[in-house]
Amino acid sequence: MTKEKMSFQELIFTLEHYWAEQGCVILQPLDMEVGAGTFHTATFLRAIGPEPWNGAYVQSCRRPTDGRYGSNPNRGQHFYQFQVMMKPSPKNIQDIYLGSLRALNIDPLIDDIRFVEDNWESPTLGALGLGWEVWQNGMEISQFTYFQQVGGLECSPVTGEITYGLERIAMYLQNLDSMYDLVWTDKPKKVTYGDVFLQNEIEMSNYNFNYANVDELVNQFIVYERECKYLLELTLPLPAYEMVLKASHTFNLLDARGVISVSERQNYILRIRTLARQVAESYYKMREELGFPLLVNKS
């Protein structure tokens, strides 16, 4: 490993390479708006049922309420996660994870690495798990979770999920205080994270907070919900799941527009969760009918 500072894109290459060596299928981001890597079909749906699955990918995440018009050095409405899921979770998954930190030049005999209890729950996905935040010198750099339930279904076997906050780790590796100063690449010419995303952050914050069409969004939510139910009747769990994601993002936009009261909020979450559960059940049945294809050993 070179001693010079790792660029943002090198960080991604390194993680992809490392997890490929651990037997993960390296995927690309889901081409839809999601709030976290967990929403990618390669985690949410693959965690359901008995089939084994190891996968890793970068996911761009959108959280409209976290927008700060590019003025907050640590927080934005768009950011990247690097997501790993291994099912069943290997016995030494913590050690494998620590290996990935070493690959990033993080030495746990220099830096104070800690697994600090943090149990995870996604009300919209009907999912929960137990695990930790991983701290490096007091900073959360990853989320580590053993899924216990997904879409309301008990997980068996259990999926181990690791989520890296890429901007945070990169800021640490490059010793910078603002994510917009991050070096995306400097070969041959320096391009920063701000060059790539600052304008986007400002414009999207503006859209999310001020201009997203509330009436239209309320209506869209209803449409996505209806479509999802219809697709479930047709036993098409994968397209139905896309409707769940669209409904979820629509809700997030409404939330950012500040038009959802506390009780309405609960109601929206419940509606999305109901859909997610139905999709999970439908997906399970579908895989079962297909004979759980990934259980078969292909040599």
Added chain:
Amino acid sequence: MNGHKRKDFLFEIGTEELPPERISELVASLAANIEKGLKEHELTYSKIKTYSTPRRIAVLVTSLITCQPDQLFELRGPSVEIAFDKNNKPTLAAEKFAKTCGITVDQLGYIEDKKGKFLFCKVTKAGKTTADLLPEIVITSIKKLPITRPMRWGDSKIFFVRPVHWVVMLFGEEIISTEVLGVKTSNQTFGHRFHYPQAIIIPEAGQYEELLENIGFVIAESTKRRRKICEQIAANVKTGSAIINENLLNEVTDLVEWPVVLIGSFDSHFLEMPQEVLITLMEKQQRYFPITDRAKKLLPQFVIISNIESKNQARIIAGNERVIRARLTDAEYFYRNDLRSNLISHSEKLKSVVFQAKLGSLYDKTLRLKNLAGFIAAKIKANVEHAKRAAELSKCDLMTSMVWEFPELQGIMGDYYARGREPEIVATAIQEQYLPRFSQDEIPISNIGCALALADRVDNLIGLFSINKIPSGEKDPFGLRRAATGIVRIILEKNLELDLKELLEQARLNYAIAFENNEAITQVLHFIYERLRYMYVEQGKSANVFRAVLARMPTDLLDFEKRFAAVTEFNKLAEASDLIEIYKRVKNILAKADKEVSKFNKELITELAERNLAEVIEKESQAITELYKNKKYFEILLVLAKAKPFLSTFFDEVMVMVEDKKLRLNRLALLKNLQCLFTLVADWGA
């Protein structure tokens, strides 16, 4: 026989990082369960020691006996009638019994008692070896652990707090081979995750602690680890001193195996923010210990407890400083932002926050509090306008960025944001409304704070009882017991003359809607008395006296206290027990007597003792009424005590339940008058 030999027994479960707030309970419970198992099997030992770190819980039993004592059983068989036939030959039943005892029929003895004569045998069974018994004892102990959120991992069906990696079961030098939580037991533990990740073979159970500390970079005993942390803090904090929050200290102790204390700092301009913000941020978000100077003023420094002896400590410090800087910058942004708007400007937003689905928004609650706090202020002679203003502002800080980010700063931020813009006492009251937060916590100092704190709690109680959200058993999601205790403490400790019933009625009127539960006022009143009883009993006061006073339902708590004190004092008098007996007799007679009532008529007096009693009652009634008005309860009881001879004589000489109805009713009327005097203060028959 090796029954007297003793060895140490070690049991360790090695796991992935356990939730720190669960560890001490878990290991204590494991030790208690093992202790119980050992006792049940009559296995004696010297003592039980526990060890726990984020990655292990362990129990060491020292000088554990290696074998159970021999077990003596006394067995009773069939009666001789059944055991032998007419020819005195043993029956099948006798043979069977002999077989159970492991001997022949002719070797059996006899026992004779009231029920007859029976076959009998004393059997001695050799005790089992401890090594044989330990697996079952340990496995039973684990099954009974209090695991609130059990989890599974991989494809195993086993549940535990976190995934299990190794299990040590070592009796002296001997491995007790079995399977625990899906893992084969061994004599191998593991050291610190980073300093010594390899296996450490434990040759003998007693060497566990030493090996882990000398080789493994693990201080296994949590009290020792905690002590080390405190010592290191003392040694490293050169100027000022660290604020050691006991809960945080315990948590941090269970987050590390090898504590190394480091000191970080931040830019001093952040100190312009309220101290509470900085302390909360350091303690709650980062698990740092804040540092103050001699005058208890915060210094721009903090204590980090790291888990490694780093090759480059400066990096750890710099990393932590970067994190705190980012968090403080965030907080500063919130604080500045909040300061820009007037606290009252958040009031409108409270309309969109639900207090409780059936009880309206926080805004509605604020309006009710305004009425109620004003009402209370008038009663306790505090400034009504200030109380109303404090109530109006009371929930506004919940809408500020800072409280959104740090909910535990509610009230505190309201105070800061109101300061300079509102009368000082109003600002103080906003903070004091949440006092007392727990049983030993302080209560509000200002009278406006008291009014608001009382109003908030009374409103909660009446509202939630009215929609039948009544605490039951362990369940008290709205903290209503705490609210009721708070009411009692504020009223009693501040000597506030307030009529609870009136207060509850007022609170109920504030809810201008019909409710499913119409008994709420009475129920809340009893609920509050229940808390009072609990507090009294905890202070070692008499439950009987409590019951006697409660029977009078004094709705003013200060009045309750006065009566309680009077009765307690009265009980010390020589006449007390006789008087109470007499009173109970009066009450019994009246309870059984005719429902018909008549007024006492002097003309119908026939006996001297009757006349004497009537005269005493007539004479003292006047005095007692006067005393009662002035709440001189003990003096009332003294008057009654002095009248005791007349009472005794009356009951000795006069028959109440006579045939003659007129006479009977007249005497009952006399007793009724007497009862009225007695029950003015308390009701002993309750």
